[in-house]
Amino acid sequence: MLIDWTHWLSVRHPDELLAFLWALILIDSTRYALSKTVMCLTDMAGDFYRWIRGERRQVEFTHCPTVCLIVAGYNEAENIRFTLESVWGSYPKLEIIVVDDGSQDGFFSQALQFAQSHPGVLVLRMPERSGKSPALNLALRYSRAEIIVAMDADSQLSENAIWEIVQPFADENIGVVAGSLSVRNAFTNLVTWLQAYEYLHSIFVGRLLSARLGILGIASGAFSAFRRTALEQTVGWDVGPGEDLDLTLRIRKAGYEIAYAPYAECQTNVPTTWRALIKQRFRWERSGIVRHHFRKHLDFADWSSANFRFGDFTVWFDVFFFNFLCMIGIVVFFVRFFLIDKPVDWWELLLTLYLCYLLFELIQVLAACIYSNYLRRDAAICAIFVFAPIYQIFLLWIRFIATIQEALFRKSFEDNFAPARVRESTWHW
Amino acid sequence: MNKNESQIPSSAWVLPFSERRRLPRLPLESPAIVVPIRPNLRPDWKNRREAHCLDLSATGLGLACKSNDLAGPIVVGVEGSRVKGYTGLELRYREHLPGEIRFGGAIGGVGEAILNGDHLSLCYRYGPNKLDLVFSQSVLDAWAEVGVLQQTGVDLVQLCPRCLGLPTFRPGCRNCGSARFTNDQLIHHFACAFVGPVQDFEHHGELRCPKCRTRGLIVGRDFEYVVGPYRCLDCHWHDMQLEQVGQCLQCRLRFPVGQAFLKEIPTYHVDRLDPLVVCQAS
Numbered sequence: 001m002l003i004d005w006t007h008w009l010s011v012r013h014p015d016e017l018l019a020f021l022w023a024l025i026l027i028d029s030t031r032y033a034l035s036k037t038v039m040c041l042t043d044m045a046g047d048f049y050r051w052i053r054g055e056r057r058q059v060e061f062t063h064c065p066t067v068c069l070i071v072a073g074y075n076e077a078e079n080i081r082f083t084l085e086s087v088w089g090s091y092p093k094l095e096i097i098v099v100d101d102g103s104q105d106g107f108f109s110q111a112l113q114f115a116q117s118h119p120g121v122l123v124l125r126m127p128e129r130s131g132k133s134p135a136l137n138l139a140l141r142y143s144r145a146e147i148i149v150a151m152d153a154d155s156q157l158s159e160n161a162i163w164e165i166v167q168p169f170a171d172e173n174i175g176v177v178a179g180s181l182s183v184r185n186a187f188t189n190l191v192t193w194l195q196a197y198e199y200l201h202s203i204f205v206g207r208l209l210s211a212r213l214g215i216l217g218i219a220s221g222a223f224s225a226f227r228r229t230a231l232e233q234t235v236g237w238d239v240g241p242g243e244d245l246d247l248t249l250r251i252r253k254a255g256y257e258i259a260y261a262p263y264a265e266c267q268t269n270v271p272t273t274w275r276a277l278i279k280q281r282f283r284w285e286r287s288g289i290v291r292h293h294f295r296k297h298l299d300f301a302d303w304s305s306a307n308f309r310f311g312d313f314t315v316w317f318d319v320f321f322f323n324f325l326c327m328i329g330i331v332v333f334f335v336r337f338f339l340i341d342k343p344v345d346w347w348e349l350l351l352t353l354y355l356c357y358l359l360f361e362l363i364q365v366l367a368a369c370i371y372s373n374y375l376r377r378d379a380a381i382c383a384i385f386v387f388a389p390i391y392q393i394f395l396l397w398i399r400f401i402a403t404i405q406e407a408l409f410r411k412s413f414e415d416n417f418a419p420a421r422v423r424e425s426t427w428h429w
Numbered sequence: 430m431n432k433n434e435s436q437i438p439s440s441a442w443v444l445p446f447s448e449r450r451r452l453p454r455l456p457l458e459s460p461a462i463v464v465p466i467r468p469n470l471r472p473d474w475k476n477r478r479e480a481h482c483l484d485l486s487a488t489g490l491g492l493a494c495k496s497n498d499l500a501g502p503i504v505v506g507v508e509g510s511r512v513k514g515y516t517g518l519e520l521r522y523r524e525h526l527p528g529e530i531r532f533g534g535a536i537g538g539v540g541e542a543i544l545n546g547d548h549l550s551l552c553y554r555y556g557p558n559k560l561d562l563v564f565s566q567s568v569l570d571a572w573a574e575v576g577v578l579q580q581t582g583v584d585l586v587q588l589c590p591r592c593l594g595l596p597t598f599r600p601g602c603r604n605c606g607s608a609r610f611t612n613d614q615l616i617h618h619f620a621c622a623f624v625g626p627v628q629d630f631e632h633h634g635e636l637r638c639p640k641c642r643t644r645g646l647i648v649g650r651d652f653e654y655v656v657g658p659y660r661c662l663d664c665h666w667h668d669m670q671l672e673q674v675g676q677c678l679q680c681r682l683r684f685p686v687g688q689a690f691l692k693e694i695p696t697y698h699v700d701r702l703d704p705l706v707v708c709q710a711s
Contacts, residue, residue: 112670123669124658126617133622138615141624142658142667235640239622425619425651 008348020349021356023329031322032206033360036367039209044370061163063170066093067225068145069162072135073153074101077110084114084121086156091163096121097139098153102129107153131418132221133237140236149225155268156184157223164264165225175230175256176248177264178211178219180204184267186381191277194391195270196381201364204262205371210318211260217315218245219258223266230256239426241417242287249297252312263373278398285402286412293319294407295429324403330393331400357389455704457482459509461492464577466502466539470564471571482507483531487704490518491533499532504540504577507702514702515577517541536704543572549697551584553595558679560586560595562694569697578697587675587689594679598686601674602659604666606683608674613657618646624655 009017018025050056069087073080080098087096098121100108108125115121124138136150147166151157161179168177181203186196203220210216219225221244234250237243252258271277293316299305300316343349365382372378405411413428459482465473480494490505499520506515517540524531542548548563562569572578589596601608614627616636623640630636636646646652658667673686 116672122658122667125669127653127655130617130619130653131622134617134624137622137624138617138655138657141615235621235623237622239620243622422619422622426622427620 029360033363040367065147066145067147068143069096069149070139072099075103075105076153077106079154080110098123099135099139100125101135102126133243137236152222155266158265161264165261168259173257174259175227175251176219177225177259179223179264180262183270185269193384197384200368205368207260208262215314215318216258219248281398282402285399286406290406361385361388454486456484462506464504470568472575474575489535493529493531502538502540514700516702544699551694580695581698582696584694586692589677590690591682592680594677596675596677598675600671602661603672605664606674607663609662610659615655615657616652617655618652
């Protein structure tokens with residue numbers, strides 16, 4: 001089969017291949033693979049220059065504002081103690097507020113038990129399940145710190161994560177700092193392994209690149225930090241799902257910049273079955289592009305608006321072009337390829353496409369390994385990269401269907417992420 | 430049961446001394462042990478004497494032994510078929526007869542104070558405001574060691590960690606121990622997820638969300654009430670649950686209940702010789 005493919009390839013004229021692969025080479029690789037390569041080379045050159053001059057890069061934590069860590073959770077009694085133990089005492093000026101969103105599994109008593117033996121921990125409780133946003137807003141009311149860090153109750157922070165995430169706030173323009181997410185159960189099965197790889201190259205390195213380009217538009221709800229004044233200006237979180245994306249965009253709109261702390265690592269568990277993964281991704285995708293970028297925050301692209309900023313527009317345009325237009329383009333390509341053109345040498349073409357994609361993926365793997373602090377772990381995660389193109393296509397179809405559902409039926413407002421009484425009351429953007 | 434018996438109370442100790450004196454004297458032939466009491470109230474076990482009872486009345490006890498140079502207060506343990514138990518005796522007379530020395534005295538004195546049931550367990554001492562034993566534990570342990578008292582259990586009391594005074598316990602602020610606290614009444618507006626105090630929502634006689642400016646909010650449909658954490662009016666500390674705080678009635682120290690000084694106080698039991706019951710039975 002491979003011999004057939006090499007024969008097929010040898011008789012192709014480069015123009016024919018370029019006609020087939022131009023989109024991948026010009027658009028996808030430029031945005032992801034080549035830009036990461038440039039970023040890596042720049043950083044390596046910088047490191048080399050410092051090495052030549054005899055300077056050593058030192059990790060110094062010079063900024064130490066007061067921090068309030070908010071942990072909101074629902075039915076996370078099993079995890080809350082480990083979560084709190086991972087953060088308590090890890091930062092000198094840290095207050096912790098745990099919010100129980102009406103749990104029924106002993107979450108409140110577990111948190112309270114921890115608080116009684118650990119000073120500086122406040123436990124709050126919603127009377128019944130209200131969703132993540134009101135729980136976070138309740139905690140915000142009782143926090144007194146300059147920096148508010150929000151994290152999920154089923155996650156754990158790595159060493160120095162809070163130190164890392166507060167350093168960018170030394171710059172007064174920074175309103176939000178996104179933390180890095182890694183997968184705790186990476187090697188449970190193929191599903192978690194693929195997600196671990198995805199997190200590594202799209203969050204760990206991907207957001208580093210976006211932050212460098214100034215187009216970072218999301219700080220994950222699982223672990224992110226906010227300047228208090230920015231939160232007060234935007235009056236906290238709105239109803240979810242997608243409340244993390246929404247808040248990040250609103251803070252951007254308020255004139256603040258978004259930074260990324262790649263080594264502020266939060267370890268989280270990811271879905272272990274395809275079914276759970278599909279459900280999670282449908283939720284994310286429905287509340288992503290259409291709901292927030294095309295409806296609620298369409299004014300990012302409004303040139304006539306008094307608040308228009310080109311930096312904000314690039315955030316919006318990045319999503320519009322790479323997440324929406326490219327998605328449509330790929331779907332159209334596949335439909336045309338299989339239903340209209342039906343080329344005779346279809347498998348040779350697809351194999352060429354796959355290998356080309358794999359080449360760019362390999363570049364991203366190298367980038368991830370260069371920046372990694374845990375090289376052995378991350379190299380093991382990257383070993384799955386040969387399946388990455390197929391996994392990406394799978395996610396792309398989920399995104400496509402979710403986008404259609406949201407555009408036509410506003411499906412995100414039927415998601416049980418927020419309880420029914422909240423979903424019915426909120427504005428259906 | 431004759432008429433006189435029915436009028437005799439079950440214990441001699443509830444009768445006045447003058448009435449007890451009038452009760453008949455009961456001759457006895459029971460072996461007894463006489464334990465002198467040291468000035469430090471501990472038993473002088475080495476100088477104990479073997480004796481036997483001669484008679485018993487509601488007010489006193491007559492004994493006889495081979496030799497007797499006892500002078501101070503004593504505790505007498507009697508063990509016979511009809512009489513069994515310990516009592517404290519204050520020596521009143523001593524009579525030297527051929528072959529034996531007779532002596533006797535009134536029931537009471539230091540010995541009876543040690544054997545008093547009220548003094549063998551925890552009691553509140555009003556003056557120093559202490560919850561403690563009347564006699565020190567070492568004294569009672571010394572009596573328990575020689576078998577006069579038996580340790581029956583242990584009481585656990587929580588005392589002030591500074592002065593060991595008696596505290597009072599009440600809910601209070603975990604940070605400063607104050608009993609002055611209040612609850613915030615909050616509103617959670619469903620539509621915009623804003624959570625704020627009721628006062629922030631009140632606007633010209635109606636409820637208006639300060640975040641999204643929605644007016645005419647209706648409870649249940651648009652919002653729900655949320656009870657916020659307790660807020661200490663002294664130190665502004667917030668907490669969802671109050672802590673049991675102890676406050677010493679003597680030195681006024683405030684302390685969390687977990688820091689209270691835990692004192693184990695044993696309780697003792699003594700088989701007391703009740704002369705009236707013996708007399709009644711005879």
